[in-house]
Amino acid sequence: MARETRIEDVVAGAVRLFAREGFDGASMREIAKESGVSKPGLYYHFADKDALLFHICRDSIARVLDACSRAAAVAETPEHRLRAVIAEHFAFFLAHPDHLVVLNRERRRLGEAHRVEIGGLERHYLDLIRGILRDGRDAGRFRVLNPTVAAFTVLSVLNGLDAWYHADGPLAPEDVRAQITIHLIDGLTAKTGDPP
Amino acid sequence: MARETRIEDVVAGAVRLFAREGFDGASMREIAKESGVSKPGLYYHFADKDALLFHICRDSIARVLDACSRAAAVAETPEHRLRAVIAEHFAFFLAHPDHLVVLNRERRRLGEAHRVEIGGLERHYLDLIRGILRDGRDAGRFRVLNPTVAAFTVLSVLNGLDAWYHADGPLAPEDVRAQITIHLIDGLTAKTGDPP
Numbered sequence: 450m451a452r453e454t455r456i457e458d459v460v461a462g463a464v465r466l467f468a469r470e471g472f473d474g475a476s477m478r479e480i481a482k483e484s485g486v487s488k489p490g491l492y493y494h495f496a497d498k499d500a501l502l503f504h505i506c507r508d509s510i511a512r513v514l515d516a517c518s519r520a521a522a523v524a525e526t527p528e529h530r531l532r533a534v535i536a537e538h539f540a541f542f543l544a545h546p547d548h549l550v551v552l553n554r555e556r557r558r559l560g561e562a563h564r565v566e567i568g569g570l571e572r573h574y575l576d577l578i579r580g581i582l583r584d585g586r587d588a589g590r591f592r593v594l595n596p597t598v599a600a601f602t603v604l605s606v607l608n609g610l611d612a613w614y615h616a617d618g619p620l621a622p623e624d625v626r627a628q629i630t631i632h633l634i635d636g637l638t639a640k641t642g643d644p645p
Numbered sequence: 646m647a648r649e650t651r652i653e654d655v656v657a658g659a660v661r662l663f664a665r666e667g668f669d670g671a672s673m674r675e676i677a678k679e680s681g682v683s684k685p686g687l688y689y690h691f692a693d694k695d696a697l698l699f700h701i702c703r704d705s706i707a708r709v710l711d712a713c714s715r716a717a718a719v720a721e722t723p724e725h726r727l728r729a730v731i732a733e734h735f736a737f738f739l740a741h742p743d744h745l746v747v748l749n750r751e752r753r754r755l756g757e758a759h760r761v762e763i764g765g766l767e768r769h770y771l772d773l774i775r776g777i778l779r780d781g782r783d784a785g786r787f788r789v790l791n792p793t794v795a796a797f798t799v800l801s802v803l804n805g806l807d808a809w810y811h812a813d814g815p816l817a818p819e820d821v822r823a824q825i826t827i828h829l830i831d832g833l834t835a836k837t838g839d840p841p
Binding site for chain 1: 667669750753788789790791793794795797798799800801802804805806808809810816820821823824825827828829830831832833834835
């Protein structure tokens, strides 16, 4: 008797294939092949590609949000909370780059209901970062003119990583994290500088 | 006799449609309709959708690169050059948001040869920004650990704009430009701050 199809195998194969070929470029047949599972085994877990893409997107954003929320909760100052969010997001990206590639590039292919649900989770993530920036401003620590704009700027840098950074390339992860931190935190806490 | 089909009309319609529906979601028939031109008029200018997408992508990146290069060339210090690049990129985005949406989201749909050519132009843009960051570091003005990482960080913020900023929304362009400048310049020029 064939072994049971594990949902982890299906998801791992689908993430690889969606990241490499795009959502439109991958069929359920190819996902089954990439995952090393049977088509019935695939369909047992996911009714269609949309359900699979939704699972991946929700898993990605929920895990980033969870890790960042926990790390921020135990940090003492807004600077440390923001630093913790950047570090956790970057760590998740290093460990699961394809998850964030799929979330960032393919989420627009989701059906309406699923897109709304992912949007809700991303709103929570935005709110977490915006809250930290607002607290830092209110404490007189961050030069934040507009917490929403600042939060989207932070998210742009974090979500932009998958477009250019590859852990097997020439740039050391530590350099990347440090340089990003300079941009995203030190500008806010700078004591001097020209008026923007 | 029908008036001549103008390439500007074709491009304007295609940009709107690609930005709204995505490259895969737009047919040549729909592009002709959106542009208010005949199908023969459309095909007179562009053999297929790939040629049209390439034209839009090349036009977008070439115009941004040209505006930023000119502005940077007449600025005196690395700070002023970087400030000029940010201002010109942002101004292009405000004037032509759909051009950058199409460039950022749909360029992966280009055929191989076209994708390589767009990649070359983007490399020039990266080189412009990286050169400014390197000059600033060498002059002791910027805290740049790695010019490549810093340049990609700047580009992530600029290219990320289309994902969240809409000129007809509640956020004033001036606030956005000022907040982005705080992140992208003041962190580099900060005299103090924790080590990254």
